[in-house]
Amino acid sequence: MPGSRALAEQVGVHRNTVVAAYAELTAQGFLRTDPARGTFVHADLGLALEAGSSRRPMKRGDSQVHRAHSSRRASTSGIGFDLPHAADDRFGLPLSRIAGTQEPEPGTYFLTGGRPDPRLFPAALVARAYRRVLRREGRRVLDYGDAMGHPRLRHALADMLTKVRSLAVDLDGVLVTRGSQMGLDLVFGALIRPGDRVAVEAYGYPPAWAAMRRHGAQLCPVRVDDAGMCVDRLESLQAKGPLRCVYLTPHHQYPTTTTLPAARRIALLEFARRHRVAVVEDDYDYEYHYEGRPVPPVASADDGHNVIYVGSLSKVLAPGLRIGYVVAPAPLLERMARMRVMIDRQGDLTTEAALAELFEDGDVQRHIWRTARVYQARRDAFVVALREQLPGALTFTVPPGGLAMWARVEQGLDADAWAARALARRVWVVPGRHCHIDGRKRPYLRLGFTRHDESELVAAVRLLARAR
Amino acid sequence: MPGSRALAEQVGVHRNTVVAAYAELTAQGFLRTDPARGTFVHADLGLALEAGSSRRPMKRGDSQVHRAHSSRRASTSGIGFDLPHAADDRFGLPLSRIAGTQEPEPGTYFLTGGRPDPRLFPAALVARAYRRVLRREGRRVLDYGDAMGHPRLRHALADMLTKVRSLAVDLDGVLVTRGSQMGLDLVFGALIRPGDRVAVEAYGYPPAWAAMRRHGAQLCPVRVDDAGMCVDRLESLQAKGPLRCVYLTPHHQYPTTTTLPAARRIALLEFARRHRVAVVEDDYDYEYHYEGRPVPPVASADDGHNVIYVGSLSKVLAPGLRIGYVVAPAPLLERMARMRVMIDRQGDLTTEAALAELFEDGDVQRHIWRTARVYQARRDAFVVALREQLPGALTFTVPPGGLAMWARVEQGLDADAWAARALARRVWVVPGRHCHIDGRKRPYLRLGFTRHDESELVAAVRLLARAR
Numbered sequence: 042m043p044g045s046r047a048l049a050e051q052v053g054v055h056r057n058t059v060v061a062a063y064a065e066l067t068a069q070g071f072l073r074t075d076p077a078r079g080t081f082v083h084a085d086l087g088l089a090l091e092a093g094s095s096r097r098p099m100k101r102g103d104s105q106v107h108r109a110h111s112s113r114r115a116s117t118s119g120i121g122f123d124l125p126h127a128a129d130d131r132f133g134l135p136l137s138r139i140a141g142t143q144e145p146e147p148g149t150y151f152l153t154g155g156r157p158d159p160r161l162f163p164a165a166l167v168a169r170a171y172r173r174v175l176r177r178e179g180r181r182v183l184d185y186g187d188a189m190g191h192p193r194l195r196h197a198l199a200d201m202l203t204k205v206r207s208l209a210v211d212l213d214g215v216l217v218t219r220g221s222q223m224g225l226d227l228v229f230g231a232l233i234r235p236g237d238r239v240a241v242e243a244y245g246y247p248p249a250w251a252a253m254r255r256h257g258a259q260l261c262p263v264r265v266d267d268a269g270m271c272v273d274r275l276e277s278l279q280a281k282g283p284l285r286c287v288y289l290t291p292h293h294q295y296p297t298t299t300t301l302p303a304a305r306r307i308a309l310l311e312f313a314r315r316h317r318v319a320v321v322e323d324d325y326d327y328e329y330h331y332e333g334r335p336v337p338p339v340a341s342a343d344d345g346h347n348v349i350y351v352g353s354l355s356k357v358l359a360p361g362l363r364i365g366y367v368v369a370p371a372p373l374l375e376r377m378a379r380m381r382v383m384i385d386r387q388g389d390l391t392t393e394a395a396l397a398e399l400f401e402d403g404d405v406q407r408h409i410w411r412t413a414r415v416y417q418a419r420r421d422a423f424v425v426a427l428r429e430q431l432p433g434a435l436t437f438t439v440p441p442g443g444l445a446m447w448a449r450v451e452q453g454l455d456a457d458a459w460a461a462r463a464l465a466r467r468v469w470v471v472p473g474r475h476c477h478i479d480g481r482k483r484p485y486l487r488l489g490f491t492r493h494d495e496s497e498l499v500a501a502v503r504l505l506a507r508a509r
Numbered sequence: 510m511p512g513s514r515a516l517a518e519q520v521g522v523h524r525n526t527v528v529a530a531y532a533e534l535t536a537q538g539f540l541r542t543d544p545a546r547g548t549f550v551h552a553d554l555g556l557a558l559e560a561g562s563s564r565r566p567m568k569r570g571d572s573q574v575h576r577a578h579s580s581r582r583a584s585t586s587g588i589g590f591d592l593p594h595a596a597d598d599r600f601g602l603p604l605s606r607i608a609g610t611q612e613p614e615p616g617t618y619f620l621t622g623g624r625p626d627p628r629l630f631p632a633a634l635v636a637r638a639y640r641r642v643l644r645r646e647g648r649r650v651l652d653y654g655d656a657m658g659h660p661r662l663r664h665a666l667a668d669m670l671t672k673v674r675s676l677a678v679d680l681d682g683v684l685v686t687r688g689s690q691m692g693l694d695l696v697f698g699a700l701i702r703p704g705d706r707v708a709v710e711a712y713g714y715p716p717a718w719a720a721m722r723r724h725g726a727q728l729c730p731v732r733v734d735d736a737g738m739c740v741d742r743l744e745s746l747q748a749k750g751p752l753r754c755v756y757l758t759p760h761h762q763y764p765t766t767t768t769l770p771a772a773r774r775i776a777l778l779e780f781a782r783r784h785r786v787a788v789v790e791d792d793y794d795y796e797y798h799y800e801g802r803p804v805p806p807v808a809s810a811d812d813g814h815n816v817i818y819v820g821s822l823s824k825v826l827a828p829g830l831r832i833g834y835v836v837a838p839a840p841l842l843e844r845m846a847r848m849r850v851m852i853d854r855q856g857d858l859t860t861e862a863a864l865a866e867l868f869e870d871g872d873v874q875r876h877i878w879r880t881a882r883v884y885q886a887r888r889d890a891f892v893v894a895l896r897e898q899l900p901g902a903l904t905f906t907v908p909p910g911g912l913a914m915w916a917r918v919e920q921g922l923d924a925d926a927w928a929a930r931a932l933a934r935r936v937w938v939v940p941g942r943h944c945h946i947d948g949r950k951r952p953y954l955r956l957g958f959t960r961h962d963e964s965e966l967v968a969a970v971r972l973l974a975r976a977r
Contacts (some may be wrong), residue, residue, distance in 0.1 A: 070771035120838035164647030179632030
């Protein structure tokens with residue numbers, strides 16, 4: 042190596058800096074100092090010094106960090122190893138990629154489904170609950186803990202599910218997950234082996250399909266009519282090859298918004314019992330039911346222990362809290378919890394404890410009542426605006442619950458082209474093809490009405506009409 | 510159905526209750542009312558009323574919910590479908606299962622490795638940061654967001670990694686994960702196809718093995734000596750069949766605590782470059798290096814873009830925050846982010862923003878300095894206690910960093926039996942077999958010294974000595 046004084050001059054730093062650097066590199070084994078002869082690269086390193094090496098000599102003002110910096114930034118896309126062939130995860134794309142844009146432009150109207158209004162998020166409530174939790178049990182919630190979830194939240198959820206949804210479950214029967222997406226991923230991860238057949242609604246929820254496919258499931262679509270999944274088709278599917286499970290959204294069918302009638306629910310349970318098939322019931326926005334009382338889940342009539350019930354607080358509280366839950370037979374829950382340990386070890390115990398507080402204080406229920414009234418009013422205003430500004434262009438049934446509607450586009454109108462023109466005018470809607478398993482053009486739009494207030498919805502519909 | 514008055518008497522409720530129940534069941538399609546003739550079960554339901562049905566008639570004081578309640582509680586282990594054969598996830602067991610107990614008894618001394626002291630968790634700091642974040646950007650952090658992680662935290666991490674660890678990365682090169690466990694699970698999920706060969710340290714970190722195996726990897730152990738992984742063995746492994754990646758812990762080798770020397774680091778990088786093999790560097794407790802300065806990561810010399818760098822804030826801040834990060838070539842990070850969307854959609858943006866604040870305010874660095882001094886003092890006290898109370902029973906090198914030590918048990922002493930006797934006296938230690946890939950008896954103990962203060966450590970060592 043150059044003498045410390047010479048190198049200091051070359052690079053333009055104080056000699057002490059070079060001395061310290063040499064000492065550090067020696068301590069780490071890169072250099073070896075011989076007091077009589079000087080400092081040398083350590084022989085053990087086996088580095089070959091080739092003629093014409095691409096390493097140019099260091100110059101004044103030049104620093105190793107700077108060179109490394111620029112070489113890395115110049116080739117951040119560089120990759121020194123081969124990635125295996127990408128798995129097909131087209132259903133796993135977030136909606137933004139589907140719409141063809143990474144980030145919607147500011148001022149875009151979100152008429153995409155399932156988007157609660159951020160202005161209604163209970164941020165102050167949550168902040169206060171966080172503070173209380175950290176003050177009272179900070180050491181516990183910040184430490185390693187139970188992969189099943191904070192027991193207080195599991196108890197609060199079990200209580201709610203038993204009293205309001207007739208599920209008759211205690212805290213041991215509830216697994217808390219980071220949103221229903223994780224619930225689905227754990228269910229399918231624990232249940233599905235590659236090649237297993239899963240019956241799904243032909244119009245359905247793509248992120249669930251993505252979770253199934255990532256575990257190697259073979260998706261078998263079942264026709265959906267104006268009453269949801271055509272359950273009578275399951276027998277013939279089963280005859281072609283045994284089903285591992287059936288996945289569906291019976292309360293507010295995604296995307297068509299209908300509710301599965303009693304006769305089909307009973308038929309579904311009988312089918313499941315007869316063939317020992319699991320039923321995955323995704324009840325993602327149970328609380329928002331506007332007409333009459335919400336329908337009890339299929340799981341509430343499940344004497345045969347076939348149903349796996351997946352729920353979420355994303356729509357009713359806030360999506361960023363990532364709190365969902367799964368009710369399932371104990372052997373399956375146990376497997377899911379063990380799998381969860383290998384994924385992220387545990388949930389966010391601080392958030393879980395904070396939400397338990399909000400349940401116990403009745404804040405969750407009050408928030409649901411308030412926001413349900415707001416969203417029902419928005420639904421009604423949206424319906425009026427559509428009828429006034431787009432008569433004949435869209436045919437729909439007013440949804441009895443949920444955050445979105447499903448509208449048929451009149452003949453002669455191309456739903457995809459209309460959606461693209463609407464996005465150019467900053468109104469974001471989802472064409473029906475993105476909710477069908479074959480991805481082909483469909484004359485439908487899924488329209489969400491909860492993210493904006495009544496006047497914003499009227500303005501959005503006006504833009505949508507102009508884009509027609 | 511019985512008349513409402515008769516049923517009310519039978520069940521012991523007010524007649525109005527029965528009337529309301531009939532109305533609800535009618536609305537849901539279970540019953541049908543003929544004003545002239547009465548209320549009937551809906552014909553569409555196709556229910557067969559068999560003689561001698563197991564459904565006993567309802568009696569006074571009896572309620573459907575109550576019966577459902579008791580029938581479900583009686584058979585919570587009931588499951589109406591078949592679970593597929595369980596995957597081998599023995600490495601995925603949490604440490605508590607390994608030690609043979611679900612929950613350690615209260616008052617147990619945790620001499621297990623890697624356990625920061627909950628009394629040192631910065632709970633108040635975190636609480637204040639949560640409050641500020643929710644007040645300032647509550648709508649944003651509680652909404653759907655970026656699967657890569659909150660940009661402020663990615664920027665703060667990139668800044669720290671560039672300045673302190675010479676990684677030369679910007680925010681686009683950092684993926685925030687829920688702990689290093691999720692980082693590892695995403696890396697292996699994106700990189701490994703079933704059957705792929707992965708070189709691992711023969712003494713290593715079982716939760717990482719679990720993550721690899723769950724994606725179908727074939728683990729190929731490499732001998733570990735007193736300087737870490739014997740990197741020169743990789744060539745012959747490669748000759749037997751190409752490796753997809755090498756996983757190791759070069760800074761504080763888990764479990765033996767040694768640091769991989771410079772010569773082996775260079776050889777590792779050259780091997781990786783030559784054969785286009787990925788290197789997964791798990792640097793889980795970088796900041797806690799007591800003697801000299803911490804060694805820069807292998808990733809800091811990675812001109813060939815072979816290294817995937819995984820880090821964590823669990824040890825330095827708190828495990829419950831679940832904040833880890835991965836630095837990797839962009840094509841791999843992109844795949845990992847897409848996969849993450851299908852698992853839990855995104856991280857906890859509130860926590861991520863709160864930690865960004867703590868980084869920006871210098872609180873993280875101050876916390877690291879404080880706790881590092883505390884842990885170093887505890888290490889020293891622990892070493893003294895071991896030498897005084899267990900002379901000859903344990904041989905060890907004082908670890909230059911980290912939260913645990915690796916001690917060889919003298920001949921004639923059975924490490925597993927000793928650990929079991931110690932647990933009976935409420936001192937929890939981990940026998941070396943649990944850190945070796947073949948799981949066979951090993952004459953070692955992994956001993957953590959950070960969860961307890963000096964006097965508690967002395968007391969724990971006394972109990973350990975008595976259990977000998």
